Amino acid sequence: DTEVTQTPKHLVMGMTNKKSLKCEQHMGHRAMYWYKQKAKKPPELMFVYSYEKLSINESVPSRFSPECPNSSLLNLHLHALQPEDSALYLCASSQKVGYGYTFGSGTRLTVV
Amino acid sequence: AQSVTQLGSHVSVSEGALVLLRCNYSSSVPPYLFWYVQYPNQGLQLLLKYTSAATLVKGINGFEAEFKKSETSFHLTKPSAHMSDAAEYFCAVSDLTGANNLFFGTGTRLTVIP
Numbered sequence: 593d594t595e596v597t598q599t600p601k602h603l604v605m606g607m608t609n610k611k612s613l614k615c616e617q618h619m620g621h622r623a624m625y626w627y628k629q630k631a632k633k634p635p636e637l638m639f640v641y642s643y644e645k646l647s648i649n650e651s652v653p654s655r656f657s658p659e660c661p662n663s664s665l666l667n668l669h670l671h672a673l674q675p676e677d678s679a680l681y682l683c684a685s686s687q688k689v690g691y692g693y694t695f696g697s698g699t700r701l702t703v704v
Numbered sequence: 705a706q707s708v709t710q711l712g713s714h715v716s717v718s719e720g721a722l723v724l725l726r727c728n729y730s731s732s733v734p735p736y737l738f739w740y741v742q743y744p745n746q747g748l749q750l751l752l753k754y755t756s757a758a759t760l761v762k763g764i765n766g767f768e769a770e771f772k773k774s775e776t777s778f779h780l781t782k783p784s785a786h787m788s789d790a791a792e793y794f795c796a797v798s799d800l801t802g803a804n805n806l807f808f809g810t811g812t813r814l815t816v817i818p
Contacts, residue, residue, distance in 0.1 A: 633810075635808055693750070695747035697747040
């Protein structure tokens with residue numbers, strides 16, 4: 593298995609909703625990442641998990657809450673989002689330095 | 705700190721013509737460099753990577769890139785463009801710490817004209 597699987601592919605949520613994005617990989621990668629990508633922009637790093645511990649939080653608002661239940665799974669919990677949070681949310685994993693990342697196909701989030 | 709600059713946010717080529725997408729890096733030490741492609745509404749796919757081995761790197765879909773230390777460049781080329789190459793291309797540099805963070809350029813949109 594050489595893929596990163598993200599669910600759901602599309603999500604529409606209201607500003608008072610609570611939802612979660614899920615990311616899964618079975619490549620044995622010990623680093624996992626959440627990125628946010630707005631239209632016509634490069635991905636922006638949000639969170640980094642290394643060996644299931646949060647190692648980097650790039651000043652992301654608390655309405656985004658990451659969770660890494662085990663080495664294969666990464667969640668992003670969403671609560672009280674704003675319309676400007678609408679974006680493509682990408683999950684990625686990596687084996688080690690120099691190997692680059694394997695990206696999932698993303699979740700297209702729309703906040704209404 | 706590592707960073708990459710992509711010259712040209714939009715490149716148009718005719719089908720069958722040479723593709724050249726430019727990327728220059730800034731790093732105090734030899735970096736690890738990557739090119740990713742993104743098709744509409746999809747994630748990023750790794751095209752190729754430079755990790756201090758051969759300076760000419762061959763990737764998928766007929767793409768290749770050459771690491772030139774003297775020019776701090778890592779330009780992406782393909783001899784003959786195909787319609788299916790139309791996409792967004794991102795150059796990225798990896799920091800060399802254990803965090804292995806990737807820093808992306810601003811991207812280049814490639815349009816292929818039939």
